[in-house]
Amino acid sequence: MDLLYELVTDYTLRTVALGAALLGMVGGSLGSYAVLRGRSLIGDAVAHAALPGIAGAFLLTGSMNPLVLMLGAATTGLAAALLVETTAHTTRVPYDSALALMLSAFFGLGLVLMTYLQRHAGASQAGLDAFLFGQAAALVTRDVYVMAALGGIALVMMLLLWKELKLLSFNPDFGHSLGLPMQLLNGLLTTLIVVAIVIGLQTVGVVLMSAVLIAPTVAARQWTNRLGRMVALAAGIGAATGVAGAVVSASMRNLPTGPTIVLCMGAVVAMSMLLAPERGLLWRMGGPRTAAPSSSNSSFSTSSPADS
Amino acid sequence: MSPQAEVQLVAAVTAVACALPGAFLVLRRLSMMSDAISHAILPGIVVGFMLTESLASPLLIAGAAATGVLTVVLVERIEGTGLVREDAAIGLVFPVLFSIGVVLLARYASDVHLDVDAVLLGELAFVPFDRLEWGGIDLGPRALWVMGTVLLLNAAFLTAFYKELKLSTFDAQLAATLGFIPGVLHYVLMSLVSVTAVSAFDAVGSILVVALMVAPPATAYLLTDRLDRMIVLSAGLGVGYALVGYAGAAALDASIAGSMATVAGLLFGVTLVAAPERGLVATWRRQHRHTARFSAQLLAAYLANPSTPPVPLSEASNRLHDRFGWLPSHTQALISDLRDQDLITVRSGHLACTEAGQQLADEAAQHAA
Amino acid sequence: MTDVALDIQGCTVAYHDTPVLWDASLTVPRGTITGVLGPNGAGKTTLLKAVLGLVPVASGRIQVFGDTYAAQQDRVGYVPQRGSVDWDFPTNALDVVLMGLYGQLGWFRRPGAHENEQARQALRDVGMLDYTDRQISQLSGGQQQRVFLARALVQDADLYLMDEPLQGVDATTERTIMQLLHNLRDAGKAVVVVHHDLHTVADYFDRVLLLNKRAVASGPVASVFTDANVSATYGTEMRASTEAH
Known part of the structure; x- marks a missing residue:
């Protein structure tokens, strides 16, 4: 009860919880598409690749304005994502190697720029730490407004392009045969995912970002077989675990926010994978007349009343 | 040895130690697994550190390496449920393990000297300050001994099991039927990757370990088709990153490991292009050449075919547009190209194949054989 | 108005330096059903993808209803190979069929009651109305194939390109699908089917393309589907009438 009271009255906790909720909501919904397309780890690469963008933006403008830094982060994040796709498409270097390479090389460049800034422009180590692990406690109202505005735009775009993005994720060749510009849509989706990552960096940081995109989706997927419900549920799980992580971390000393959020998400994933009806592991162990979900050729017993 | 030389030497030894298993990570599609391992070892390091109170203890390395293997097992188990794909499983496991490490550190070890950013970023410049002494004699930087040992370990493993690794990478089934137990080899390889990552983290940090493991073989993969050359080239590239990266870092007064990773990325970019x-x-360019060659073969075969109606030069554009869609x-x-090369000719206003052109037509028949 | 639905002339497609399709030609009249047959790696799927602009063509003239594909693509229905998608995707049969209407719907518009009715009709046509709300991973291979077919039917196209629509399908489903395809043909549409079973060619198709990188032979089944042509296509002694590969 005390916590609930604080959540409403305590400025810091309220701001952090709002930020975490936004991050979880936007990350969870857009992350769904990354996971469905077999691009789960793109978030990891984009998040790491944001560092040189942030440092570069600061170096060029001298500004600490969150919008300027986010623009920088989005630029290099998107560049890394495109380089990964180009490398994997045009050469024999496998996708995951391209991902690991771009991730670490961009991060290395960011580290060079950051250490250069620290030693020459007097920037503090704190900036780098905040970027790595997030610094949710430092969120201010203005940050939350920026997150809400950018995240809102990304979600509206996702809803407007709902059926196109669904087709892109399920069967891009067929979408192409309908005359839809699948490559453009692919670029757009990547941009939306980059936005989701960039607005979350200050809250959870680089290293844990991939979990924010993946965990809510994986949890939600176990409970429903419909894309719409899954994305909505992922957004809800993301927001709820975000708030839960913020509250739990505020209630105990020495419990950093980002990792706490990720651990909450991990718990929900584990619970979903065990308990969800039909797909859940315990459910599958219990019932004899259940089908393994991932085997595409499984013939389903037609006697079960699945039609409505 | 001057401290600068020591730093460069450690950087080079670390880079080569990381590059050696890298070829197999790239070829076995395990690159992101190495990224996961390098992050997920944090809780192992923290627990090991809490128990031994030393970053140098072999126990700590063993504990962290075990966490690395645990990561691999967890990812495989989660993927094995059929509920989650491999890439999503990787992206779930390492943030959770990393978070556990951060929380452990923050709650139970905040008074000890171990920063998470030290684990993630490392600092090569500090290498000369941590020295190994034996009986009062200075044996050099401790990191040089640690990474030297890891380098030898990796080299010994590759040499001893080269053909088994090669076979199980390219044909796991055949390897299994020959009794090579690719599963065991897989876990030994991943253990080595874990040991390498743990040993390298306080020099270069766990994020940049990934650059040193993946960038050299990925670059070499664009330069050679042979596995042995790929490994040697990877090792050479690692030394290159160390030397050029160090020079760059010294010039900018910036992170050495970051500079090495940047050099790795740039070299890959140059190689890619x-x-x-x-x-x-x-x-x-090759594609253009092939397309031109295909066009020449198609035209020669068309003209050489006895059932083709005669093609007047004046109508060639129309006829070949209808037949092949050419602009x-x-x-x-x-036509002007092939006439210059004397592969086709014009006889009484009609296109015809020369004798040399007949060979082109025969090549075309080869394609369709 | 032309009577030719699809005209491919001298189509050459290469991956790197290796041609996978060499100087292949095919003419498909309206109101016919054409089988495309050939051994594995003969370029059957590539041929369909070349028409759809999914693979770059090194050389070749491809016309759809006497025009470019881009200009006529709303008249072309495509059934990709069943194995080309992830059937664990969170969606149901009706939703997959509705995808066939996404092109006609245009940007930002969602399918409504009218589209739902069209999709249900298509599912009824393929005998899958009872499975409308079924998650697609819970359908058998034959049922998944029928859902893909319904998705193409709902497009109400004039030319259908189908990649192995009978792959992994039980005998009953195979009969149902072939009946549907023959109905399409009888309604004046052109149907091109990548197929692998030599036994059934004479029963199923009016015309046939025997493909092995190049078009070995194409035309009416009666004149083209001969022992000699089939052997030349598969590279071994083959009998068109009785032996399968």
């Missing part, structure tokens, strides 16, 4: 056989430019400009350029 300019590699002699597999670079983007070479591929693009008039393409047709004109092709």
Whole structure:
């Protein structure tokens, strides 16, 4: 009860919880598409690749304005994502190697720029730490407004392009045969995912970002077989675990926010994978007349009343 | 040895130690697994550190390496449920393990000297300050001994099991039927990757370990087709990153490991564009050459075919557009090219194949055989 | 108005330096059903993808209803190979069929009651109305194939390109699908089917393309589907009438 009271009255906790909720909501919904397309780890690469963008933006403008830094982060994040796709498409270097390479090389460049800034422009180590692990406690109202505005735009775009993005994720060749510009849509989706990552960096940081995109989706997927419900549920799980992580971390000393959020998400994933009806592991162990979900050729017993 | 030379030497030894298993990570599609391992070892390091109170203890390395293997097992188990794909499983496991490490550190070890950013970023410049002494004699930087040992370990493993690794990478089934137990080899390889990552983290940090493991073989993969050359080239590239990266860092007074990773990325970028056989430019030019060659073969075969009605030069553009979809400009350029090379000729206003052109037509028949 | 639905002339497609399709030609009249047959790696799927602009063509003239594909693509229905998608995707049969209407719907518009009715009709046509709300991973291979077919039917196209629509399908489903395809043909549409079973060619198709990188032979089944042509296509002694590969 005390916590609930604080959540409403305590400025810091309220701001952090709002930020975490936004991050979880936007990350969870857009992350769904990354996971469905077999691009789960793109978030990891984009998040790491944001560092040189942030440092570069600061170096060029001298500004600490969150919008300027986010623009920088989005630029290099998107560049890394495109380089990964180009490398994997045009050469024999496998996708995951391209991902690991771009991730670490961009991060290395960011580290060079950051250490250069620290030693020459007097920037503090704190900036780098905040970027790595997030610094949710430092969120201010203005940050939350920026997150809400950018995240809102990304979600509206996702809803407007709902059926196109669904087709892109399920069967891009067929979408192409309908005359839809699948490559453009692919670029757009990547941009939306980059936005989701960039607005979350200050809250959870680089290293844990991939979990924010993946965990809510994986949890939600176990409970429903419909894309719409899954994305909505992922957004809800993301927001709820975000708030839960913020509250739990505020209630105990020495419990950093980002990792706490990720651990909450991990718990929900584990619970979903065990308990969800039909797909859940315990459910599958219990019932004899259940089908393994991932085997595409499984013939389903037609006697079960699945039609409505 | 001067401290600068020591730093460069450690950087080079670390880079080579990481590069050696890298070829197999790239070829076995395990690159992101190495990224996961390098992050997920944090809780192992923290627990090991809490128990031994030393970053140098072999126990700590063993504990962290065990966490690395645990990561691999967890990812495989989660993927094995059929509920989650491999890439999503990787992206779930390592943030959770990393978070556990951060929380453990923050709650139970906040008074000890171990920063998470030290684990993630490392600092090569500090290497000369941590020295190994034995009986009062200075044996050099401790990191040099640690990474030297890891380098030897990796080299010994590769040498001893080279053909088994090679076979199980390219044909796991055949390897299994020959009794090579690719599963065991897989876990030994991943254990080595874990040990390498743990040992390297306080020098270069766990994020940049990934650069040193993946960038050299990925670059070498664009330069050679042979596994042995790929490994040797990887090792050479690692030394290159160390030397050039160090020079860059010294000039800018910036992070050495970051600079090495940047050099790795730049070298990959240059190779991606300019590699002699597999670079983007070479591929693009070859494709154009092939397309031109195919056009020549198609035209020669068309003209050499006895059932083709005669093609008057004046109607060539129209006829070949209908037959092959070629634009008039393409047709004109092709005809003048082939006439220059004396592969086709014009006899009484009609296109015809020369004797040399007949060979082109035969090549075309080869394609369709 | 032309009577030719699809005209491919001298189509050459290469991956790197290796041609996978060499100087292949095919003419498909309206109101016919054409089988495309050939051994594995003969370029059957590539041929369909070349028409759809999914693979770059090194050389070749491809016309759809006497025009470019881009201009006529709303008249072309495509059934990709069943194995080309992830059937664990969170969606149901009706939703997959509705995808066939996404092109006609245009940007930003969602399918409504009218589209739902069209999709249900298509599912009824393929005998899958009872499975409308079924998650697609819970359908058998034959049922998944029928859902893909319904998705193409709902497009109400004039030319259908189908990649192995009978792959992994039980005998009953195979009969149902072939009946549907023959109905399409009888309604004046052109149907091109990548197929692998030599036994059934004479029963199923009016015309046939025997493909092995190049078009070995194409035309009416009666004149083209001969022992000699089939052997030349598969590279071994083959009998068109009785032996399968």
